[in-house]
Structure formats: C-alpha cells, structure tokens
Amino acid sequence: MRMGATRIAAWLPLALLLGAFLVGEFHVELPAMLFGTRFGLDATGRVFFAAFAVLWLAVGVQCQGAGVRVTLPLLVAAAASFALPLAEDAPGFYLASALLTLATYALVVERAPLAHARSARVFLVTALVGDGLLLEALLHLTHESDGPLFPDLVAAAVSDPASCMLLFIAFGTKAGIVLLHVWLPPMCVALQPPPAALVTGTLALAGMLGWLRFLPLGLADVPAIGAAVIVAGLAAALLAPVVGLVQREPKAVAAYAVVANSGFVTIGLGCALMSTSAASMLADALPLVVVAHALAAAALLLGVPRLPESALGRHAVRAVFALVGGPLVVGSFAAAAASLVLPPVALAAVALAVFGAAVLGGRAAGIAVRPDSPCSRSPGTPVRWAALVAVVAAAAIAVVLESVRASGAGVALWTAATPAMLGFALAPLSAPGLARVRAAVCIAPGDVLPIAERAIGFLWPRLLAALAWPDRTPAPVRIATPRLHSWLAVAERRLRRGRGAGVALVVVIAALALA
Amino acid sequence: MSETVLLPLVTVASSLVAGLTIFMLPEKRRGLRSGINIAAAVIKLACVLWMIDGVLAERVYEARLPFLPGNDLVLRADAMSLLFATLSAILWLVTTFYAIGYLEGAPRRSRFFGFFSLCVTATMGIALAGNLVTFFLFYELLTLTTYPLVVHRGTEKALAAGATYLAYTLAGGALLLAGVVWLHALLGTVEFAHGGVMAALGPETHPQLTAVFVLVIAGVAVKAAVVPFHGWLPQAMVAPAPVSALLHAVAVVKAGAFGVVRLCYDVFGIEFAADLGVLTPLAAIASVTILWGSLRALVQDDLKRRLAYSTISQVSYVVLGVGLFGPVGTIGGLVHLVHQGIMKITLFFCAGNYAETLGIHRVTEMDGVGARMPLTTAAFTVGALGMIGAPATAGFVTKWYLGLGALDAGMGWVLPVLLASSLLNAAYFLPILHRAWFRSQAGEWPAERIRAVGRRETAWLLLLPPLFTAASVVATGLLSGLSFSPLGWTMLIAAREYLR
Secondary structure (H helix, E strand, O other): OHHHHHHHHHHHHHHHHHHHHHOOOEEEEEOOOOOOEEEEEOHHHHHHHHHHHHHHHHHHHHHOOOOHHHHHHHHHHHHHHHHHHHEOEHHHHHHHHHHHHHHHHHHHHHHOOHHHHHHHHHHHHHHHHHHHHHHHHHHHHHHHOOOOEHHHHHHHHHOOHHHHHHHHHHHHHHHOOOOOOOOHHHHHHHOOHHHHHHHHHHHHHHHHHHHHHHOOOOOOOOHHHHHHHHHHHHHHHHHHHHHHHOOOOHHHHHHHHHHHHHHHHHHHHHHHHHOHHHHHHHOOHHHHHHHHHHHHHHHHHHHOOOOOOOHHHHHHHHHHHHHHOOOOHHHHHHHHHHHHHOOHHHHHHHHHHHHHHHHHHHHHHHHHOOOOOOOOOOOOHHHHHHHHHHHHHHHHHHHHHHHHHHHOOOHHHHHHHHHHHHHHHHHHHHHHHHHHHHHHOOOOOOOOHHHHHHHHHHHHHHHHHHHOOOOOOOHHHHHHHHHHHHHHHHHHHHHHHOOHHHHHHHHHHHHHHHO | OOHHHHHHHHHHHHHHHHHHHHHHOOOOOHHHHHHHHHHHHHHHHHHHHHHHHHHHOOOOEEEEEEEEOOEEEEEEEOHHHHHHHHHHHHHHHHHHHHHHHHOOOOOOHHHHHHHHHHHHHHHHHHHHEOEHHHHHHHHHHHHHHHHHHHOOOOOHHHHHHHHHHHHHHHHHHHHHHHHHHHHHHHHOOOEOOOOOOOOOOOHHHHHHHHHHHHHHHHHHHHHOOOOOOOOHHHHHHHOOHHHHHHHHHHOHHHHHHHHHHHHHHHHHOHHHHHHHOOHHHHHHHHHHHHHHHHHHHHOOOEHHHHHHHHHHHHHHHHHHHHHOOOHHHHHHHHHHHHHHHHHHHHHHHHHHHHHHHHOOOEHHHOOOHHHHOHHHHHHHHHHHHHHHOOOOOHHHHHHHHHHHHHHHOOOOOHHHHHHHHHHHHHHHHHHHHHHHHHOOOOOOOOOOOOOOEOOEOOOHHHHHHHHHHHHHHHHHHHOOOOOOOHHHHHHHHHHHHHOO
16 A cells, blocks of 8 residues: 555656646635635746656655655645645745745654754754744735735735845745855755755745745836845855865765855846846746756756766766756856846856856766765666756756847857856866865855854853743742641642532532522 | 523533532542533533524523622623633533543542533633623632642642642732722623723723723733743643643633633723723733743743743733734734634643653653654644644634734734744744654653553543644644634624724
8 A cells, every 4th residue: 555655656746747737727716724715827836836746756756765754744745845836825825835844844854864963953943934034024915915815915015125035035045045055055965865856956946936926026126125136146156166166075065056056046036126127038037947946956966976977977967967057057047137237247246156156066067977976876766867857958948048038139148158168167177176175175064054053052052041940939929828838738638538528619609609 | 591591501500510410429430420521511512502603693692690789690602702612612521531531540530520520610601701790700710629620639749839829819819809899999880891891981080990900900810821920830730631731721821811801802992902001011011921931931841841831922822912902913812712722732631641651741751752652742743833833723823813913003023022932932842843753762661651552552532632632723724714713703703893
C-alpha cells in the first residue's frame, strides 16, 4: 500500500503539469474555508503551477523516505506548493505560505544530520520572522483595501510603501535576498542534494510568486521602493560571488551561485517597481525569469554530486550551466531591465556582477564533475535531472527572447553575455589563484550568520536568566496565607472524611437562594 | 412552565442535580456515577443547542426567580451568553470522559465529580446571568466550588496552592462586590443590556463610573489572570489534569475574561466605555499581560507551568479584543474565548496523558515522546500551532481579526505586540515539538504506568478527548466561514452589539 502511495505521489505532479496546460482559467469560491476564500488559475498562476509540477516531478520522488516524519511534511509541502499559485486572496496565500514554511522545517530537521541541526533552526527563525512580517503587511493591506483579493490589495499597496517593504522582506526570506539568505548555504550543506534542491527551488518560487502577486507592479511608479529593491539585488549579485568563491564545500558554492542569481531577479523586480513603463515591458518576462531561476537553482543543487564523470559529461555540464546556470540568462534579464530605468554606471555594476556570478557558476560546474563527490548516485536520477535541465533551458531561452524584446534591442543581452562568457572562460584559469585565496580566507557558509548567532548567543541566555526567577506571592497574600492555610487544612481534613461536605455546601447555597 | 423559562433553568440545574446525587454515591458505584455525569452533560448540551436555534430567531429565553428585594436571580440566554455556554457545555462533556479515564482507580472520586459538576453549574450560571447580582453570585460560587478541585490531591503543595488561589480570588471577589454595590447605589438593579445601562447617568457621574470600572474590572481580572493578578494560576498547576483543563479552558480564567466582556459591553456599553477613556488602558494592560505571560513561559521547564503562563498570555487576547473599540476587534476577542478554550484544553489533556502514561512532567523529559505517543503528540502539535497562530488553526482566526480590529481602532501599535507574541509562542512551543518528534528517547521514561498495546498508546478515554479537541482546533480554523462556527456566531454578536 505504501509502495502504491509512493508511486502515485511520484507521478501525480505529471498529471498536475498536464492539467496546468489543459485546464482553462477558472475561479472557485470556498465560502466555508477561512473567511470565505477564493482559488483559481490565471496566467501567472499557470506558469508557477507548471513550474511547481516540474520541480516536484523531477525532485520530489527522490526526497521520499520511510516513515510518517518524512512522508507527512513532503505531502504538506507539495499541497502548499500547488495551493500557492491557485490562491487568489490574502488569507489563502498566507495559509499556503505558512504551511510550506512549517512543512519545510519538518523536512529539513528530519533529513539534516544531527551535526547540522543548526541549519534547520536558522531556517525556522528566518522563515518565522518572514511569515510574521508577511502577516503584518497583509493585515495593513486588507485593512486599507476594499477586499482581500489580489487586485484590491495591490491597489492598496500603491499608497502604502511601508507595507511594500514588509512584503519585499517577508517574501525575501524565502527567495533568499541579501542578509536574509543566511539560511540557504548552511541548509544546502546540511541536506542531501534532492531535498536541498527541492527546498531551494520551492521556496524561491514561493517567495518570488509572492512579490509578483502583492507588489504594485505596473500600477504606479514607486521609485523609493524600487531603488531599495535594486540595491538589495545588486548587493546580493556582487557579494555572493565573492563569498561563494572562497567556499570549500561544493554545495555551499552552488548555494552562493543561487543567491547571486536571486540578486539578478531582484534587480529586475526593482526596475519594474521604479517605472510603470518598465513594468509593462518586463511583465511577461518576470514570471519566466523567476521560473528559470528557481528551476536552475534546483538543477544546480541536484546536479552537484550526481553528474556523469566522463570528459564528455564534464563538457556537457559546463555547456548546460553556461546556458541555464543563471548569469547568462538571469543576468541578461537584469541587464535588460536595468537598461530601461538605470544610468549606465548601474549597468556597469550589473555587468561586473554577471562576471563574478559566471566565475562562481563555472566553479560550481567544475565542482559538479569532481570524482570525490560524497554522495552516491541513485537509479533514474540522470534522466530526471536531464529532463529538469531541458525545462530550465526552454524557460531560459524564453527569458532571453523576452528580455531582448522588452529592452528593444540586443544591447542588454550583450551587456550581460560578454562578461558571462568571459567569466565562464576564466573560471578554470582562476582556479589556482582562488585555491590560494581559499587557503588564506575562511568564510563559513552563511557568512554573516555567525555574527548574528554570537549576538543572539550573548543576549538570549541573559534574557532567560533575567526571566527565570521563582514565582513570588505578593506580601499581603504571603502574610495571610499561612493562617488561611491552617484553617483550610482543617476544613480539608473534614471534607476528606465525609461525602456530606458537598451536600452541606449545596444546602447553604439553597438557603441563600431561598432567602 | 414554557420552554423559554424551562431551558435556562434546566441548563443550570442539570449539573447541580448531578453534583448533589454524585456526592451521595459510594465510591464503588463507578458506572452509575459516570452515567449520571454523562447524562447531565448531554442534557445540558442539548438545552444549549436548543436555545441557539431560538436565539438566532431572536426568541427570548429568560427565567426569573425572586432573590433579594428588588433583585431577582435572572437567567437569560442571548447570543453572547450562549457563546460561553456552548463552549462550556461541549468541553464539560469532553472533560467528563477524560476525567473518568484519568481518575480510574483514584480515591475520592465522588467528591471530585460532585464538585466538578457544581463548578460547571457555577460556570453556566455566569454565562446565563441576566443581571449583575446573579453574575456576582455565580462568580463567587465558582471560587468556592473550584477550591476543592484545586486541593483535591490533599498534599501540602496542593493545599498551599489552594490557599493562594482563595486569597487571590476572594480578594478579587471583594473588589467586584464593592463595584457592584457602588453601581447599585448609582443605578439600582443593573440588568445586562445590549449597549449598556449607563446612558441615563449624567456626565457628573463619570469620575465615579471610572472608579467603578476600575473596581469591577480588577475584580474579574483576578480570575482572568491579568498581570499583576496572575500569581495564583501557575501555582494552581498542582491540581489533576482535568481540573487544570477546567480552570484554563472552561471555567475560571474564562469566567474572568467573560466577566470583562459582559461588564464592558452589557453594563457600561462599549461606546460609553470608550468615551470614558478606559478602553485604551485596558488594551495596554492586556498587551503587557500577553507579552509577560509569553516571556515567563519561555523559562518554565515544568510542562503544565509553561502552559499556565501561556494561558495568562492567551486569555488576555480576549481582554485586548474588548479594548479595541470596534466590531472587528470585538469579533477577534470574543472568538478567542472559544478558540483559546479548545486549544488549551487540548494541550492540558495531552500534558495529562504524558504524566499519566509515562510520568513525564517536564519539557526536558519529552525527548522522543512523539514516537511512543504519536497521537497524543499530534494533538499537542495542533494545539501548540494553534497557540502560535498558524493558519488552518483556530488561533490564526483570532490573530487575523485582532490585527484588523487594532487597525480599525487606530491602534496600530497592537500589531507588533501580536507579532512578538506569536514569535514568543513559537519560541516556547516549537522546542517542545522538536524534542517530541525529532529527538531520540533519552533513557527510560520517568514512570511508565500504561504500556502501549498495538496502536493504543494509552487508555482510550485519555486519548480520544484530545484527538476530538485537536480536530476541533483545525475545524474551527479552517472552516471558520461557516455561519455556525465560533467566528460566525461572534459576527452575529458584534452585529447585534454595534448595529443596534
């Protein structure tokens, strides 16, 4: 029976994937659920629904394990994943998002070895703070809007920049924006590739879908928010390669490549927020770039220890990552978006970030074929991995074409493509130099995380110590209590002797009532 | 006697008669005692459900008995009273089953179940009280009938806890009495009415009324365990688990919170109270209590003690809802009266199961208990997630409406309080879940009394009640859009309170 259930769970995403293409647009009202919620399928939802289906089809089955402690979180995470693109109002989306957080935590804590229990804790704290901020933002928007549906909320968000920032940060915890990315590298190191790929891909899709659903893209210019988002994205894209290149653990290198690529998506989002004209040009590309990024992240993490070890395979891997690994595709998108709203100096910064990310991607690809991989292969994995890469490649090509169309020329593509190609080409040459740097510099996965942990480690025990005094009874009660205590002890002894006590009490009450 | 008079009387009297009868039963008449208990609980629940239908149709259920000159004992069922009465009736039935299983083979069961029934009688009296004197009478009766339950074990610790409990609650009762008498001097007989009864008083009485408000709210705040009147509650944890469940979910703290609601809405009137300027301080005190209870819960290793501090925090959500002037805040506060009850009773049932089955009393003893008692731990998990406010649980509904209510009332500062409270709840509940589910058992259980037989991890009578209440936590959260859900009912109350 369990085998049957496993098979169904393995192939159900295929049915859902077909459904994403075959089922037309629909809306379902569920008045009994939550406060009366609505689910449905629209154009953006369809893209994300299909992406979740691809992800679960390629990776989900490899995450299964014995026992309810693995199966249950997996099923809940899958249900939450598929509910997210279908949700059409704030409570429904929050329900799915929070369930995904809890299920992911259970999955991480169950699959991570005991030595890496910290990674689950870091993820949980970050995600809980994110969900808390999300709730605050949704409450504000619901209060200010005419209803809980997305169009109402987005209209309200136009005039509420504080809620917009809260939403960006809240979903950024899942998407892995700079500073809130600290859970990602330790978790990728802690987990085996399939769960790491599943969690990273799923959360990237969930977080970025949240941005697209709730932020006022194309409704009004919100330059302040847009600029803040671009700065966050650029910081991630520039700094992640620096930290990633000194990592010694292959999965950490791959994780920082994901963070860098996430930065490029964030730059594109910021550009769309800055100007409605840019938003209208990027509108079609944004969902595609998110999907390409999330699936590429999953493919990268899934592929780290499992790829073919032949020379041909090695070249194939390089070629695939050159195409889908992010810097070329997602970097092109960022450059195209930046060319619409930012000055040339910002374009130069994007180009620099693309170069760094390409070097990092090259290193991740190089690591991917190292024969000293710590993980064993599982039957069937290469087929699923190849299928996943093919889908990513298709999405990537669509992104590139859409980016070029949106920016009006191929200039942006070349802005990104040149440093990307240069980076990939230089990646093998930079290896000896980087090895010397790695020998001298050590940055743990999670980079700023140890600083935060030290601060919390200093404050938390002191807070607990400050709160941990024994309960004290107030002085008047303390004085009166011993006497009362002795009277009551006598009363209690008498009560204990006979059952008549209760009757006596009732008689007194009855007498009072009759009086 | 018509149905409209009979039903409130039978609702209160069913447990009174059961209690009286049980006192007289010998210890060995276990079956008869259980039968009487369950029959009374079912009759009470049937009466309450019958009245719900009538109250929806705006039928008036009222029983009036002569008591003091000018003051009748009035039992009246309205939407607000039935919210509390339904909660108490359902949870009493569930707790009765649990208590029968929990006290299997224990001494002095007739005494226990007798006072147990009287306690519910008092609670029902509070719920259905139609005027202030009736409310006060049952409120004090509740103090007297719960004391024997708190000290039931008869140990020194239990007696000391009972003495502290009495000292606090009787002092609270004295404050309440002073306020009631003062109000009586100003208004004569105070009948509960939608919108309050203060409209007739001129502005010159407002300073007096502010003082009366402070007195009566302080009086009921003792039972509601509002800081700084909360000290009795963690100490009362020495009581048996069914009593803890009763204290925290059905009777005492809930009676205090219900008292705050009744006094603010149906004596002072919520708009009049807002004009007096007493609601913002009330919300501020509730917020302090919410954070204080959570902070103190963080450092408790004793499981029931941690739950007790959690109760201190959670019950003040009800008070906070009152402090947020407006229909949405009212909904958030009132619905938590029910939600906190079902979530907390689940947690106490589970704590009782751990103690009775494996001898676990401390959080640090819970490593790997999820593997040994998966169903109990699943129920505990649902209750804990509800307390945190996770979506698809009852706690989320509360936090959503309280948050919106705060914004409606222009009290945006409440939102960070709710966020901090949720994070603190997570900080003291999630480590328990982590230990239970994801750590391995460390050594032998402290005192394993009930061996697992197949899939049965403990006695059925101990297992089924928390499973039922845990399912209710999810049902009330996920299906809160149903018109007969607690949320639907509180919307009805808010509509009647604000739109008339």
